[in-house]
Amino acid sequence: MLSHVSCHSRVFGIMDSMVERVSQKVISARRPRAGAPKLFCFPFAGGSARSLIPLGDRLPAWLDTHYIELPGRGARSDEDLVTDMDQMVKELADDLAPMCSGPFAFYGHSMGAILAYRTAILLRERCKLNPQLLIVSGARAPHLPRTKDALHTLPDAQLVSRLERMGGTEAGVLRDDELREIALRIVRADFKMLDEASLLAVNPLSCPILAFGCDRDAFVDQEGVEGWRFHTNTKFRCCFFHGGHFFIWDSVNEIAKSIGIEIGYVCRGKGGVSW
Numbered sequence: 624m625l626s627h628v629s630c631h632s633r634v635f636g637i638m639d640s641m642v643e644r645v646s647q648k649v650i651s652a653r654r655p656r657a658g659a660p661k662l663f664c665f666p667f668a669g670g671s672a673r674s675l676i677p678l679g680d681r682l683p684a685w686l687d688t689h690y691i692e693l694p695g696r697g698a699r700s701d702e703d704l705v706t707d708m709d710q711m712v713k714e715l716a717d718d719l720a721p722m723c724s725g726p727f728a729f730y731g732h733s734m735g736a737i738l739a740y741r742t743a744i745l746l747r748e749r750c751k752l753n754p755q756l757l758i759v760s761g762a763r764a765p766h767l768p769r770t771k772d773a774l775h776t777l778p779d780a781q782l783v784s785r786l787e788r789m790g791g792t793e794a795g796v797l798r799d800d801e802l803r804e805i806a807l808r809i810v811r812a813d814f815k816m817l818d819e820a821s822l823l824a825v826n827p828l829s830c831p832i833l834a835f836g837c838d839r840d841a842f843v844d845q846e847g848v849e850g851w852r853f854h855t856n857t858k859f860r861c862c863f864f865h866g867g868h869f870f871i872w873d874s875v876n877e878i879a880k881s882i883g884i885e886i887g888y889v890c891r892g893k894g895g896v897s898w
Contacts (some may be wrong), residue, residue, distance in 0.1 A: 625683070627888075628657055628725055633792075633890075637700060638757075638768030643840055645700050646718075647699050648691070648692050648711055648718045649663075649689050649690065649692065649718065649722065650689070650690050650692060651673045651687070651688065651689050651690070651700070652676060652679055652688060653681065653684065653687070655685050655686065655687045656685070658725055659687040660687065660726040660727065660728065660886055661683075661686075661687045661689060661706075661720060661722065661725065661726070661727040661728070661840075662679075662685060662687070662688045662689075662727070662728050662729075662730060662882070663689050663690075663691060663730070663884060664678070664679060664689065664690045664731070665691050665729065665730070665731035665732075665734075665739045665742075666690070666691060667731075668733075668810055668813035669732040669786075669806060669810040669812060669813055670735070670816065671692060671693070671696045671697030671698075672691060672692035672693075672697050672753070673690065673697060674691035675730075675732070675735075676690060676720065677872070677875060678878065678879055680739070680872060681876060682877035682879050682882060683883040683887070685762070686883065688728070689722070691715065691735075691738075693705070693711070696716075696721060696809050700778035704808070704809065704812035705812070706816050706819070706863055708741070708816050708817070712738065712741040712742050713745065715738060715745075716742050716745040716746050716749060717726065717756075719742065720746060720752060722754070723746065723750075723752045726753065726755050726890035726891075728754050728755055728757070728758065728886050728889070728890065729743055729754045729756075729758065730760075731758075731759060731762070732759075732762070732870060733761040733762050733843075733868070734817055734872055735762075736759035736761065736762035737762060737765055737817065737820075739757060739759065739822075740828075740854065741765070743757060743828055743830075744823075744826060748773075753830055753840045754828075754830065756830055756833065756886060756888075756890070757830055757831070757833070757855070757889050758833045758834075758835075758882055758885070758889075759760060759831045759832065759834050760833075760834070760835035760871055761835070761836070761840065761843055761868055761869070762847070762848075763848070763850065764846030764851045764854060765822070765854065766824065766825050766853065766854075767847055767850050769787050769818070773810075773818045774818060775814035775818050776818075778801075782807060782810070782811070783797055783803070785789065786806075786810065788841060789842065789868045789869065790868055791869035792871045808855075823832045823889070826854070827855050827856040828855050828856070829855075830853060830855065830857065831857050831858040831860070831867075831896045832851050832855040832858075832859050832860075833859075833860050833881070833885055833896070834848050834849070834851040834856060834859070835848075835854075835861075835862050835871070835878060836849075836862075836863045837863060837864045837865065837867065837868075837870035838865055839870075840868045840870070841867070841868070842868055843868065843877070845863070847863055848861055849861050862881065872873070884897055
């Protein structure tokens with residue numbers, strides 16, 4: 624969803640002066656030393672590359688943080704939206720493979736978690752590239768069925784109501800006719816991709832998984848978050864916070880601190896995660 628930092632400027636692809644564009648498909652907000660561990664952030668449904676920058680701004684300065692720009696929004700607003708999961712993941716793997724030399728980790732919230740996991744699987748299969756850590760939040764494990772509702776087929780009024788329940792979308796976006804039309808077009812495409820994606824058989828990664836959930840998410844239950852444990856053949860940790868589906872903004876400092884600590888352990892030669 625278009626978050627509180629994803630309003631007018633992000634809908635139309637206006638880039639903030641503090642954000643460095645590595646390409647149309649990946650942007651970065653800082654230039655750490657050469658060889659620094661990389662974190663690739665995958666946006667939630669309706670989001671853009673800029674959606675997770677408020678979280679990234681709180682991460683350690685030594686971390687080379689990159690934000691994925693999906694087609695049809697932000698800096699790529701002139702491109703067609705993608706509604707096929709396999710196509711999207713293939714494009715992501717193609718784009719990221721050349722950037723995944725050295726230690727790297729993936730993070731995604733909600734839809735971004737699914738994209739991050741599927742991209743990690745494909746990079747392993749095609750390029751023998753493996754992240755040192757997968758971090759997911761606000762998402763059911765990929766072998767579990769999603770909601771029974773086909774969200775992308777909901778009438779506008781019902782879809783707006785669902786977005787309001789989820790939170791994470793500025794009220795001003797949904798009240799403005801032009802912005803609402805743009806937002807719903809992007810969200811529908813993302814929901815269609817999720818609704819029609821096939822469930823994945825359990826195919827564990829070789830890296831640890833850190834999963835974040837919350838106590839008031841009407842769309843992702845505790846079982847769904849804990850199910851990520853089956854998608855790694857090594858260590859797994861699950862942390863729960865107070866809040867709804869976009870709890871990451873209520874607990875952004877704690878989540879950023881946890882991400883920084885764990886990436887520091889696995890990517891800077893400290894012998895694995897802290898748990």
